[in-house]
Amino acid sequence: MSLLDRERIKLLSLQRIVAPELERFEAELATLMAVGTPLAREICDHIQQGRSKRFRPTLLLLAAKADGPVDERAVAAAASVELVHNATLVHDDFIDGALTRRGLPSVNRAWGEAAALIMGDYLYARALDVLCRRGLDDAVRQLAATTFLMSEAEMLQLESKFSLDVDEALYMRIIAGKTASLIEAACEIGASFNPRVNGHGAAFGRFGRKVGLVFQITDDIFDYLGDERRLGKPTGQDWEEGRVTLPLLASLRQATPAARAAFTAAAGGATGAAWKDLWPQVKAFVGEHGGVDYARALARQYSEEAKAELAPVAAGPQKELLAAAAEYVIHRLN
Amino acid sequence: MSLLDRERIKLLSLQRIVAPELERFEAELATLMAVGTPLAREICDHIQQGRSKRFRPTLLLLAAKADGPVDERAVAAAASVELVHNATLVHDDFIDGALTRRGLPSVNRAWGEAAALIMGDYLYARALDVLCRRGLDDAVRQLAATTFLMSEAEMLQLESKFSLDVDEALYMRIIAGKTASLIEAACEIGASFNPRVNGHGAAFGRFGRKVGLVFQITDDIFDYLGDERRLGKPTGQDWEEGRVTLPLLASLRQATPAARAAFTAAAGGATGAAWKDLWPQVKAFVGEHGGVDYARALARQYSEEAKAELAPVAAGPQKELLAAAAEYVIHRLN
Numbered sequence: 265m266s267l268l269d270r271e272r273i274k275l276l277s278l279q280r281i282v283a284p285e286l287e288r289f290e291a292e293l294a295t296l297m298a299v300g301t302p303l304a305r306e307i308c309d310h311i312q313q314g315r316s317k318r319f320r321p322t323l324l325l326l327a328a329k330a331d332g333p334v335d336e337r338a339v340a341a342a343a344s345v346e347l348v349h350n351a352t353l354v355h356d357d358f359i360d361g362a363l364t365r366r367g368l369p370s371v372n373r374a375w376g377e378a379a380a381l382i383m384g385d386y387l388y389a390r391a392l393d394v395l396c397r398r399g400l401d402d403a404v405r406q407l408a409a410t411t412f413l414m415s416e417a418e419m420l421q422l423e424s425k426f427s428l429d430v431d432e433a434l435y436m437r438i439i440a441g442k443t444a445s446l447i448e449a450a451c452e453i454g455a456s457f458n459p460r461v462n463g464h465g466a467a468f469g470r471f472g473r474k475v476g477l478v479f480q481i482t483d484d485i486f487d488y489l490g491d492e493r494r495l496g497k498p499t500g501q502d503w504e505e506g507r508v509t510l511p512l513l514a515s516l517r518q519a520t521p522a523a524r525a526a527f528t529a530a531a532g533g534a535t536g537a538a539w540k541d542l543w544p545q546v547k548a549f550v551g552e553h554g555g556v557d558y559a560r561a562l563a564r565q566y567s568e569e570a571k572a573e574l575a576p577v578a579a580g581p582q583k584e585l586l587a588a589a590a591e592y593v594i595h596r597l598n
Numbered sequence: 599m600s601l602l603d604r605e606r607i608k609l610l611s612l613q614r615i616v617a618p619e620l621e622r623f624e625a626e627l628a629t630l631m632a633v634g635t636p637l638a639r640e641i642c643d644h645i646q647q648g649r650s651k652r653f654r655p656t657l658l659l660l661a662a663k664a665d666g667p668v669d670e671r672a673v674a675a676a677a678s679v680e681l682v683h684n685a686t687l688v689h690d691d692f693i694d695g696a697l698t699r700r701g702l703p704s705v706n707r708a709w710g711e712a713a714a715l716i717m718g719d720y721l722y723a724r725a726l727d728v729l730c731r732r733g734l735d736d737a738v739r740q741l742a743a744t745t746f747l748m749s750e751a752e753m754l755q756l757e758s759k760f761s762l763d764v765d766e767a768l769y770m771r772i773i774a775g776k777t778a779s780l781i782e783a784a785c786e787i788g789a790s791f792n793p794r795v796n797g798h799g800a801a802f803g804r805f806g807r808k809v810g811l812v813f814q815i816t817d818d819i820f821d822y823l824g825d826e827r828r829l830g831k832p833t834g835q836d837w838e839e840g841r842v843t844l845p846l847l848a849s850l851r852q853a854t855p856a857a858r859a860a861f862t863a864a865a866g867g868a869t870g871a872a873w874k875d876l877w878p879q880v881k882a883f884v885g886e887h888g889g890v891d892y893a894r895a896l897a898r899q900y901s902e903e904a905k906a907e908l909a910p911v912a913a914g915p916q917k918e919l920l921a922a923a924a925e926y927v928i929h930r931l932n
Contacts, residue, residue, distance in 0.1 A: 301750060303757045355719065359712045378693045381715055382752045385689065385722070389746035392726065396739040404738060405730040412723035416635060418716045423637045 275317060275592050281585055282325040285334045285342075289321050292343040296394060300386070307371055307383050311350055314366030320345050320450045323475070326585050327454025327461075327468050338457035341403045344391040345450050348407060351387035352414060352446070354380050359418070360505050403453050410449040417441025425506035426539060428528055430513050436477070439484075444476025451475075451586075464577050471586060474570035478593045481563040484509035485597065488547065488556055500543040510562065512546060515555030523553070560597060567594040609651060609926050615919055616659040619668045619676075623655050626677040630728060634720070641705055641717050645684055648700030654679050654784045657809070660919050661788025661795075661802050672791035675737045678725040679784050682741060685721035686748060686780075688714050693752070694839050737787050744783040751775025759840035760873060762862055764847050770811070773818075778810025785809075785920075798911050805920060808904035812927045815897040818843035819931065822881060822890055834877040844896065846880060849889030857887070894931060901928040 279286055297308035321342035328338035356362070357370040358380040364370055372380035388411060395404045417438050424430050424438075451472030455465045488511045490499040502509050516524055527549050531542050550556060570590045577583050613620055631642035655676035662672035690696070691704040692714040698704055706714035722745060729738045751772050758764050758772075785806030789799045822845045824833040836843050850858055861883050865876050884890060904924045911917050 301753045301757060304750070304753050355715060358715060377711065378756055379753075381689060381692060381718075382749055382756060384715075385718070386746070386749040386753060388719070388722070389742065389749050392742040393746040396742045401735050401738075404735075404742070408723065408726040408730045408738070412720070412727040415716055415720040415723050416638070419635045419638050419713075419720060422712055422716060423635060 275319065275322065275589075278326065278585060278589055278592065279318070279322050282322065282329055282334070285325040285329070285339060286318065286322065288334075288336075288339045289318075289325065289342045289346075292339055293346055296343055296347060296390065303375070303379065304383065304386055307375060307379065310368065310371070310374065311354070314368050316346070316350075316366060318346070319479075320349055320447060323447060323472060323586070323589055324450040324454035326582065326589060327451045327472075328457045329582055329585075330458050330460045335457040337398065337400055337403075338454055340398055341395065341400060341453045341457070342450075344395050344403065344407065345446065345453070347387050347391035347394075348411060349446060351384045351391065352442075354387065355384035356418075358384070359422070402456060406449045406453055410445045413441040413445040417445075421507065424508070426535060427506075428508060428516065428532060430508040432510070432513060432517075435508075435510055435513055439477060439480040440473065443480035443483075444473045447476035447479065448473035458582075460580075460582070461577060467573050467576055468586075471570050471573040471590070474566045474573065475590050475593055477566045478563045478570065478590070481510055481559055481566070482593060482596050485511060485556055485559050485563070487511075488550055500547070503543050503546050504540050506539070510559040511550045511555035513555075514558035515550045515553035518555070518558065519549070519553045523549075563594060563597065567591070609653065609656065609923075612660065612919060612923055612926065613652070613656050616656065616663055616668070619659040619663070619673060620652065620656065622668075622670075622673045623652075623659065623676045623680075626673055627680055630677055630681060630724065637709070637713065638717065638720055641709060641713065644702065644705070644708065645688070648702050650680070650684075650700060652680070653813075654683055654781060657781060657806060657920075657923055658784040658788035660916065660923060661785045661806075662791045663916055663919075664792050664794045669791040671732065671734055671737075672788055674732055675729065675734060675787045675791070676784075678729050678737065678741065679780065679787070681721050681725035681728075682745060683780060685718045685725065686776075688721065689718035690752075692718070693756070736790060740783045740787055744779045747775040747779040751779075755841065758842070760869060761840075762842060762850065762866060764842040766844070766847060766851075769842075769844055769847055773811060773814040774807065777814035777817075778807045781810035781813065782807035792916075794914075794916070795911060801907050801910055802920075805904050805907040805924070808900045808907065809924050809927055811900045812897045812904065812924070815844055815893055815900070816927060816930050819845060819890055819893050819897070821845075822884055834881070837877050837880050838874050840873070844893040845884045845889035847889075848892035849884045849887035852889070852892065853883070853887045857883075897928060897931065901925070 294312065297312055298305065300308065324342045324345055325334055325338065328334045353365060354371045357365055358372040358377055361372070362370045363373050371383055392404055392407060395407065417440070420434065420438050421442065424434060448469045449472070452465050452469030455461045455468035461468065484502065487499055487502045487509065516527070519527065527545070530545060534542060567590050571587045574583050574586060628646065631646055632639065634642065658676045658679055659668055659672065662668045687699060688705045691699055692706040692711055695706070696704045697707050705717055726738055726741060729741065751774070754768065754772050755776065758768060782803045783806070786799050786803030789795045789802035795802065818836060821833055821836045821843065850861070853861065861879070864879060865873070868876060901924050905921045908917050908920060
């Protein structure tokens with residue numbers, strides 16, 4: 265339990281456990297990103313230069329890790345999961361009109377919107393195509409279902425943009441689709457290549473799903489608390505782009521009817537610059553009505569539930585490592 | 599051979615042969631398009647109202663047709679192929695800034711660019727997800743490879759926009775990926791469900807590929823000749839959007855060095871409105887240097903080659919029907 269005892273568990277210490285596998289993953293990903301048309305290669309090079317934390321492949325490889333080296337197919341699947349993740353980032357940045365990503369210009373900014381659209385399609389298609397070519401039909405099935413959930417969540421998010429009528433059920437459905445589903449797939453796919461966890465694949469998936477929920481809730485909290493060092497972006501981005509997230513919707517629920525009515529009277533119907541200008545009021549409202557505390561408590565709860573999902577799995581270093589990964593995510597809040 | 603003897607073979611007469619299957623296909627497609635988030639359903643409804651010729655599903659069902667009713671799985675695969683086709687149209691219209699599609703406003707125009715991007719992703723993902731759920735792994739493999747080729751071709755097309763340096767090899771690679779690959783997949787997938795054509799699946803695929811090349815070359819010819827009734831759009835669209843197609847590149851090759859130099863001096867380096875304004879000169883240049891005749895001859899050649907691909911298949915009504923489909927495509931030029 266030494267890892268869990270540390271005050272702040274770092275992703276890096278987890279990555280040391282699967283360091284040889286991550287090295288193989290990097291080689292595989294680099295190969296996949298190095299082919300294609302000249303423009304595709306140029307954009308792939310750029311994406312590769314960004315600082316990705318490799319959180320999803322790390323979880324996949326941790327789930328796949330038994331005694332010996334991780335199965336070659338798990339390494340290939342990890343590369344496909346990262347391709348899908350990159351595809352979603354390229355399309356998301358376009359949707360949000362984001363100018364930077366991982367400290368570099370976004371693809372839409374550097375090469376234009378048409379290139380961003382095609383590049384995302386290209387990465388999605390490549391991820392599934394390479395899995396098909398390797399005959400990894402179960403991973404294909406999982407990633408196809410995941411990409412569908414992700415696009416459905418993007419649609420839900422678009423539908424509810426600039427609306428204060430987002431309740432917790434809708435919020436959870438959106439973050440389950442856009443963030444948790446791919447982490448769920450990573451964990452379940454990883455476990456499917458681990459001879460030690462036969463029959464527990466679904467538990468690993470549920471673990472990943474809950475870790476993913478924690479991951480997104482904490483990100484949404486950072487957008488209120490600010491954490492420029494970690495996220496490299498200012499606060500209020502979600503609000504500015506029209507997304508009402510857990511801290512605000514919880515505050516709206518927890519406020520007195522009078523306070524809620526006053527807030528919605530000020531914000532309801534606002535668009536464009538008027539909506540953006542409301543950010544100081546939004547932040548103050550969330551501060552007054554405990555939305556961040558609520559979100560933090562929910563994240564803690566999901567973090568505990570994530571670890572509980574692994575209860576049926578036999579005790580061992582792997583279970584501890586995944587629990588440490590769940591801790592890493594929640595500890596980002598400390 | 600009665601079908602082939604008719605002066606103009608109509609797609610409708612082919613569709614009569616698989617009318618019960620097309621009815622089942624329509625029901626399947628309608629089901630797939632009728633679920634999802636409110637916005638997704640709204641956009642799907644709109645897409646369904648457009649006048650699609652159902653060319654790809656017709657070919658798939660013709661390839662799958664033996665003596666009895668076509669295999670249920672072929673009908674499902676036909677619906678997925680049409681979903682992929684719709685996805686590409688939604689993304690293409692966004693890339694081209696198209697305002698209309700099949701006589702209706704384009705998705706990007708009616709709902710905005712973000713919705714068009716997400717809707718395309720949604721349809722791609724849904725196509726593969728439903729095939730996975732039915733366990734149609736071979737069709738999944740084929741469509742995953744196809745969507746990759748399509749996105750690669752889109753990238754090549756983007757890279758060569760507003761450039762006169764497109765040679766025939768590059769042009770063929772682009773149209774093979776963006777148009778022929780999905781028709782190839784439709785024919786090969788269809789044949790895979792036909793108990794009569796065991797072992798000839800690849801020949802059906804090559805047939806479809808060549809039919810697809812003819813299809814795109816004829817479309818590109820229409821952009822010079824004009825065919826408002828059929829295509830519902832004016833001439834010069836390809837040029838306006840920066841695409842140099844076969845009639846022009848063949849004309850550039852066939853022109854005298856002096857004529858070519860004069861043309862490239864006028865057009866080389868032009869962008870924006872200056873590029874667009876060159877259309878009358880482009881059309882005149884193509885008229886003088888036989889580019890349309892060359893393209894027409896190449897389309898005829900591929901049409902013959904398409905039919906020849908079916909030589910190993912035992913003679914029978916199905917072979918005749920597919921030959922008639924190849925004739926339909928080339929007869930659009932008469």
